[in-house]
Amino acid sequence: MASIGSLTGIATTKEMPTTRRGLRTREALVKAARVVFERDGFLNARLVDITAEATCSIGTFYTYFEGKEEVFAAVIEAARHDMLHPGMPHVPEDEGPAAVIEASNRAYLVAYKRNAKLMKLMQQVAMIDPRFEEVRARSARAFGERNARRIKELQDRGLADPTVDPELAARALSLMVSRLAFECFALEEGPRDLEEIVAVCTRLWVNGLNLSA
The missing domain is CATH 1.10.357.10 (Tetracycline Repressor, domain 2)
Structure with missing residues (x-):
């Protein structure tokens, strides 16, 4: 299965999780990121705020995303799919x-x-x-x-x-x-x-x- 980065054009080495638990965790991070980005803007959004919103650790974040740009790409892809x-x-x-x-x-x-x-x-x-x-x-x-x-x-x-x-x-x-x-x-x-x-x-x-x- 393609990673979200390959769908949006944002390069990533992370692959989509293959377990239900992994998918749930990743989805929770994407939802949390959206809350933080919409609240604070892209430049002011911090990974610590995203992980706090998702109630997980920074280490868990890096299991699924390389950084802020990559999780923002995932948020955008979810919204794009919603509108399409x-x-x-x-x-x-x-x-x-x-x-x-x-x-x-x-x-x-x-x-x-x-x-x-x-x-x-x-x-x-x-x-x-x-x-x-x-x-x-x-x-x-x-x-x-x-x-x-x-x-x-x-x-x-x-x-x-x-x-x-x-x-x-x-x-x-x-x-x-x-x-x-x-x-x-x-x-x-x-x-x-x-x-x-x-x-x-x-x-x-x-x-x-x-x-x-």
């Missing part, structure tokens, strides 16, 4: 593509809102460590690629404008939603009413793709 797979509810096919887009936007925005502090911190860390900028870029590409496949499926079904490049449209629309989420939830600038944001994002998706009902 937020658990969207099933939408009946007869409700049409707009309903699916609305449900998808809502699920993403709810997940972004609960990770907003971390997303703000991630941007700050990326400015001083280019490895984390690549992590951010990789995550954006994952969202864009997934949405491009969805747009192509709608085009193949005759429901979306076939003249729109699906990859470029996906990048534009995905970046729009993520940037709006960042400003509303992480920076707390502009409206923060979830349903209002969902409605605007969905309308722009529908209009941008010229969707048929």
Whole structure:
């Protein structure tokens, strides 16, 4: 099984634990690290505070992570997975593509809102460590690629404008939603009413793709 560092691009010599106890301990350290990072920021966070939050020793920490950067990468990966797979509810096919887009936007925005502090911190860390900028870029590409496949499926079904490049449209629309989420939830600038944001994002998706009902 790949280590978290290999998933985020942050090099590590540590392997994922293979026992349930090891997995629980590592998960506890990641959860504790998130609490400390969100509370104190990346630069001020100390390993002693993370281990105290997780009620374990420094020695135990080094069993799973090389240092602060590596555990931060693990925290980011957990948040990235949460937002990429937020658990969207099933939408009946007869409700049409707009309903699916609305449900998808809502699920993403709810997940972004609960990770907003971390997303703000991630941007700050990326400015001083280019490895984390690549992590951010990789995550954006994952969202864009997934949405491009969805747009192509709608085009193949005759429901979306076939003249729109699906990859470029996906990048534009995905970046729009993520940037709006960042400003509303992480920076707390502009409206923060979830349903209002969902409605605007969905309308722009529908209009941008010229969707048929």
